[in-house]
Amino acid sequence: MPQLSNGVSVHPDCRHFRGDIPCRPNKEHGYQCANCPVYAPIEQRILIIKLGAIGDVIRTTPLLRRLRQEYPASKITWLTLTPAILPQGVIDEVLKLDLPAVLHLQQREFDILFNLDKDKEACALHDSIRATRKFGYTLHPQYGVAWPGNALADHKYLTGVFDELSLQNQKPYVQEIFELSGFDFRGEEYVFDTHEDKGYNWSALPTGRPRIGLNTGCGDRWTTRLWSDEKWETLISQLQAAGYAPVLLGGEAEAERNQRLQAATGAAYLGTFPLPQFINLMHQMDGIVTQVTMAMHISIALRKPTVLMNNIFNPYEFDLYGRGQLVQPDRQCVCFYRGSCKLGTSCMEDLPAQKVFEAVRASVAV
Template sequence: MASLHGITVHPDCRHFRGDIPCRPNKEHGYQCAGCPVYAPVQQRILIIKLGAIGDVIRTTPLLRRLRQEYPASKITWLTLTPAILPQGEIEEVLKLELPAVLHLQQREFDLLFNLDKDKEACALHDSIRATQKFGYTLHPQYGVAWPGNALAEHKYLTGVFDELSLQNQKPYVQEIFELSGFEFRGEEYVFDTHQDKGYDWSALPQRRPRIGLNTGCGDRWTTRLWSDEKWEALIRQLQSAGYAPVLLGGEAEDERNRRLHATTGAAYLGTFPLQQFINLMHQMDGIVTQVTMAMHISIALRKPTILMNNIFNPYEFDLYGRGQLVQPDRECVCFYRGSCKQGTSCMEELPAEKVFAAVRGSVPV
C-alpha cells in the first residue's frame, strides 16, 4: 500500500494499471481505499509464447493449472498475436515490441515460462528477472536455443531430431505442462467463442448437424492438401446422409471454396476476420480439417474434430475424446516436409469414405 497526497493506492492489486484507471474504478467508481474487489498479487507470472496462432491457442490449457495452483497470481503473457488470447482471463497481454521488452526487463517475476525456442524468446528468458524459470534459454557459448533445466530436455530433443520426434508418444499439451513442472490432467483450452458479438448467421443452413469443412492447410507444408475431387466426394456423401456441409477457410481457400460451392451446392459464406471466423466455426456441430489453425480453434471450441493428418506424428494431437484422427492408407514417408519425396502426396490415398465414416462415428445425424 502507498499513500500519494493522502490518497491510498494499491499498486500490488491485480486490477491496478498505473497508467489508466482500473476496470473497477471505471465501471463502479471504486478507489483503492476500502475497495471491495481489492486483490493483492501473491505471485507474478510471465508466459512467453510468441506464435504461431495455433501454438498460442494450444498453450492456453496451462492457464487453468496456473489459476488452480496460484489463485492470487497476476499473469502476464507476451506474444506476437495478442488478439487470439481470451480477454479477461489474463491480467496483462503484451505484444512483442520494443516498448514491451523494455518494460519487462525492468520488472521482476516469481515464475517465468518461456515456451518458445525462438532466439528472441530465449534472450528474453535470460534478460528478465524471475525467481524460478522454466523452458528455453540461450546457450551461453553458441547462442542457440537450449533447455533451461532438465524439465525442458524432452520437448527440446523432440524438436531438434526427427527420429526422436517420430518416437514421441506425448501430446503437445502434455509436453508443455511437463516442461512447466506440472502433470497434465486433461485441462481444456481457455478460449473465447465470441458468441456475444451478435454476428448474423442467418445464411447458414438451418438443417443440422452442420459439418464445417476447412479446406486449406496454409502454404508451408502443402503435402497436407486434399484435392477438390476428394472434397467433392466427401460433400456429396455428407449431403446424402442428411448432414449440412459448410465450407470454411481464409483468403487462400476462397477460390477453392467457391469452386466447391458451385459444383456441390455446399454452403459457403465467404471469408471473415479472425474473431468472426472463430464464431462461425462455433456454429458447427463438427469440423473436418487438416493440421492447421482451424484445427486448434476446433479443439478449443470443444467441437468433434475429424483431423486429417499425414506428415506429423499423430500422437502430437489431443482431441480430448471428441472426434477422430484419420490418415492415408499409404504410409507417409515425408515427416515434416513441404514436398513429397514420392512425387504425389499420400493425402491422395486418404479416401473420402474414410473421412465420412469418421464424421458419422463422431457426429451422428
Template sequence: MPDLSNITVHSDCRHFRGDVPCRPNKEHGYLCPDCPVYEPVGARILLIKLGAIGDVIRTTPLLRRLRQEYPGCYITWLTLTPAILPQGQIEEILRFDFASALHLMARRFDVAINLDKEKEACALLLKMDAGRKFGYTLRETDGVAWPVNELANHKYLTGVFDQLSLENQKPYVQEIFELCGFDFRGEEYVFDTHQDKGYDWSHLPTGAGPRIGLNTGCGDRWTTRLWSDEKWLELITQLQTAGYTPVLLGGEAEDARNRRLQAATGAAYLGTFPLPQFINLLHQMHGIVTQVTMAMHISIALQKPTILMNNIFNPHEFDLYGRGQIVQPDKQCVCFYRGTCKLGGAGCMEDLPAEKVLAAVRASVPVS
C-alpha cells in the same frame, strides 16, 4: 506536491495501473483505504508464447493449471497475436515488440515460462528477473536455444531430432505441462467463442442434417497436407447422401477453391471473415473436418468433434479430448515434417479415401 507517505496506495492490487486511475476509481470513485474491491495479487507469472496462432491457442490449457497452482496470480502473456487470446481471462496481454521487451526486462516475476525456441524469445527469458524459470533460454556461448532446466529436455529433444519426434507418444499439451513441472489432467483450452458478438448466420442451412464444417486449406508452409478438389468433391457428395449438411470453410487462400466446390455440389459457403467471426462460424458447426492447421486448433478449443486428416505429423502430438478421430492415408507417409513430397507427384494425401473420412464423421457426429 502531495506527500505519498500520507496517502494509502494499494499498489499490489490487481486493479492498480500506476499511470492512470484504476477502473474501480474511474467508475465508482473508490479510493484505496476503504476500497471494497481491493484484491492483492499473488504470484506474478510471465508466459512467452509468440506464435503461430495455432500454437498460441493450444497453450491456453496452461492457464487453468496456473490459476490452480498459484491462486490469485497475475498472468502476463507475451505474443505476436494478442487478438487470439481470450480477453478478460488474462490480466495482461502484450504484443511482442521492442517496447514490450524493454518493459518486461525492467520488471520482476515470480515465474517466467518461455515455450518458444525462437532466439528472441529465448534471449528474453535469459534476461528476465524471475524467481523460477521454465522452458527455453539462450545459451550465451553460441546463441542457440537451450533447455533452462531438465524439465524442458524431453520437449527440446523431440524438436531437434526427427527420430525422437517420431517415437514420441505424448501430445503437445502434455509436453508443455511437464515442461512446467505439472502433470496433465485433461485441462481444456481457454477460448472465446465470440458468441456474444451477435453475428448473423441466417444464411446457414437449418433443418437439415448436422452441419459439418470442411476446412479445405492448410496454409502455404506444409503443402503436403493438401487434399485435392476431387477428394473434397467426393466427400461432400458422400456427406450429402448420408444426411449431413457440408459447410465450406477457409480464408482468402481457399476462397477460389471453395467457390468451385460450392458451384459443383451446392454445399454451403458463406465467404471469408475476420478471425473473430470465423471462429464464431466454426462454433455453429456440429463437427469439423480439417487438416493440421489453425482451424484444427480452433475446433478443439471450441470442443467440437474434430475429424483430423493427418499425414506428415506424429499423430500422438494431437489430443482431441475424446472428441472426433484422426484419419490418415492408407499409404504410409515418408515425408515427416516436410513441406513438399520427396517422392514427387500428388503425395500420400491422395491415398486418404473420402470413405474413410466419412466413416470418421459418422462415428463422431451421428445423424439422428
C-alpha cells in the same frame, strides 16, 4: 499501503491496479484504494512467453487453467505476437512483442517465468528478464542457439531437433508443455473465446441438419497436407446424401477452391471473414473436418467433434480430448515434417473420402 505526497493511498500490488489509467473497479464503481472492497493483492507474478504462431498460442492456453488453480492470487502476464487470439479475463495482462513491451518487462521482476518458444528472441528475453523461477528455453551462452533451461525442458527440446526422437514421441503437445512447466497434465481444456457476444448474423447457414465445417486449406508451409478437389467433392456428396449440411471454411488462400467446390456441389460457402468472426462461424458447426492447421486448434478449443486428417506429423502430438477421430492415408507417409512430397504425389491422395465420411458419421450423429 503506499501513500503519495498528498496522503492519498494506492495499492500498486493489486491485480486490478493499472498505474496509467483508472482500474475497472474505479471506473465502474468509483472505488479508491483506501477503502476498496475488491482489493486483490498479488501473491505471485507470472510471465508466459509464447509468441506464435496462432495455433501454438491457442493450444498453450490449457496451462492457464492449472496456473489459476495452483496460484489463484497471481497476476498472469502473457507476451505474444498475436494478442487478439487470447481470451480476456483469465489473463491479467496481454502484451504484444515490440520494443516498448520488451523495455517494460526488462524493468520488472517476476516470481515465475515460462518461456515456451525456441525462437531466439524468446530465449533472449528469458535470459534478460528477472524471475525467481524460470521454465522452458534459454540461449546457449556460447553458441546463441535455443537450449533447455533445465531438465524439465529436455524432452520437448529433443523432439524438436531430432526427427527420429520426434517420431518416437507418444506424448501430446499439451502434455509436453505442462511437463516442461513443472506440472502433470490432467486433461485441462483450452481457454478460448467463442465471440458469441459479437452478434454476428449467420442467417445464410443451412438449418435443420447437422452442420459439418470443411476446412479445405492447410497454409502454404506444409502443402503435403492438401487434399484434392475431387476428394472434397466426393466427401461433400456423401455427407449430403447422409443428411448432413456441409459448410466450406477457409481464408483468402482457400477462397478460390471453396468457390469451385460450392459451384460443383452446392455446399454452403459464406466467404472469408476476420479471425474473430471466423471463429464464431466455426462455433456454429456441429463438427469440423480439417487438416493440421489453425482451424484444427480452433475446433479443439471450441470443443467441437473434430475429424483430423493427418499425414506428415506424429499422430500422438494431437489430443482431440475424446471428441472426433484422427484419420490418415492408407499408404504410410514417408515425408515426416516435409513441405513437399519426396515421391512427387502426396500420400493424402491415398486417404479415401469414405474413410473421412465414416469418421464424421462416428463423431456427429444425424
